[in-house]
Amino acid sequence: MVAVEDFRRNKLREGRRPDAGDVVEQNGGLEEMKQTIDVFQGQFNRVNTSSPHYSGFQFLDVTGSLPESELMRLSPVEFLMKQNKMSEANFKTCIAEEYKLPSFIFTAASSTHKACQVFLSKLNAKKFLMEMEDPGVQDMVVEALHPIRYKDLPTSGFGPLESFLESCRVVNKRTGSGIILNTPSCLESSSLSWMHRELGIPMYALGPLHALAKAAFQGEQKLNAMYLESVWRIGIQLGGEVERGKVERAVKRLIVDKEGANKRRRALDLKEMIKASVRMSSSST
Numbered sequence: 391m392v393a394v395e396d397f398r399r400n401k402l403r404e405g406r407r408p409d410a411g412d413v414v415e416q417n418g419g420l421e422e423m424k425q426t427i428d429v430f431q432g433q434f435n436r437v438n439t440s441s442p443h444y445s446g447f448q449f450l451d452v453t454g455s456l457p458e459s460e461l462m463r464l465s466p467v468e469f470l471m472k473q474n475k476m477s478e479a480n481f482k483t484c485i486a487e488e489y490k491l492p493s494f495i496f497t498a499a500s501s502t503h504k505a506c507q508v509f510l511s512k513l514n515a516k517k518f519l520m521e522m523e524d525p526g527v528q529d530m531v532v533e534a535l536h537p538i539r540y541k542d543l544p545t546s547g548f549g550p551l552e553s554f555l556e557s558c559r560v561v562n563k564r565t566g567s568g569i570i571l572n573t574p575s576c577l578e579s580s581s582l583s584w585m586h587r588e589l590g591i592p593m594y595a596l597g598p599l600h601a602l603a604k605a606a607f608q609g610e611q612k613l614n615a616m617y618l619e620s621v622w623r624i625g626i627q628l629g630g631e632v633e634r635g636k637v638e639r640a641v642k643r644l645i646v647d648k649e650g651a652n653k654r655r656r657a658l659d660l661k662e663m664i665k666a667s668v669r670m671s672s673s674s675t
Contacts (some may be wrong), residue, residue: 421565467553474560492567494594501571501578501595505535505585508541511558515551533586534587537620542612572597574667577660598664624657 427519429449431437439449461469497504509532521527545551568591575582575595582593618625626640644650 418629428494464548466551467557468550471553471557471560494568494570495566496570498572500597500610500613501573501585501593502535502538502581502617503544503610504569504571505581506613507558508585508588510543510545510555511533513555515555518555519551534588538613538616542616544613562603566591568592568594570594570596574598574664576663576667578617580621598668622656622660622662624653 427447429437429447431449431451437444437447437449437583456469456473460472462496522540528539530540532538532540532543545554569585569589571582571593573582573595574597578595583593586593615627619627626643628636628640644653
């Protein structure tokens with residue numbers, strides 16, 4: 391593994407969408423240093439290896455990988471867990487230790503989403519489901535992740551809860567040398583600090599990466615809405631059934647009232663902080 395100091399992130403041209411098969415992006419620094427990165431890929435969603443954009447990468451096929459039809463049959467998390475079990479003989483989790491290489495966990499999700507995964511990895515699925523039947527428990531704030539409530543935890547849309555919690559336990563193994571996250575520290579400092587204390591490894595906040603490869607998905611929307619209102623204080627969260635009158639009042643608060651002016655001012659301040667964190671020769675950590 392090679393750490394490239396001059397790592398440049400080039401924005402996509404306006405209106406251009408990445409191909410569906412793209413899972414990596416060009417890094418010109420690799421060619422300059424005459425180094426390559428090995429990429430393991432399965433039977434579907436494969437990269438066009440003949441593309442000149444990937445001259446710094448070497449693609450290796452994973453034997454025995456699952457076909458795309460299995461993804462249609464299983465939930466995403468069940469598919470991932472089954473694929474991992476099939477690949478254990480070819481891609482052991484201890485390979486980094488055997489070759490004395492540092493290994494890093496990378497997540498394109500937010501720091502808060504990753505922190506929720508760390509918290510969920512410690513839960514028992516059956517007990518959690520029983521406790522969540524109580525509305526009072528649903529509205530309780532998760533002590534370690536204020537202001538996230540239990541009902542805000544990203545557990546829906548991933549298939550059976552037990553499989554999802556098992557995937558959280560797998561990806562949170564403490565064998566990594568650090569975690570690379572899609573966030574700047576100015577936005578999610580509390581969750582970054584909590585994970586650092588909980589896992590005892592460095593957190594590298596290198597985001598935001600959404601302009602290149604990432605859009606929020608359903609598991610993050612509740613967390614984003616909670617942070618917009620309660621942490622960053624730049625928006626208003628509308629929960630439950632969305633009625634016309636409720637929307638009108640929210641719009642009035644944002645556009646007409648003094649509260650809205652304060653939120654817009656804070657949004658501009660955050661925008662400048664984020665821009666500063668991703669400028670050339672700067673760091674968001």
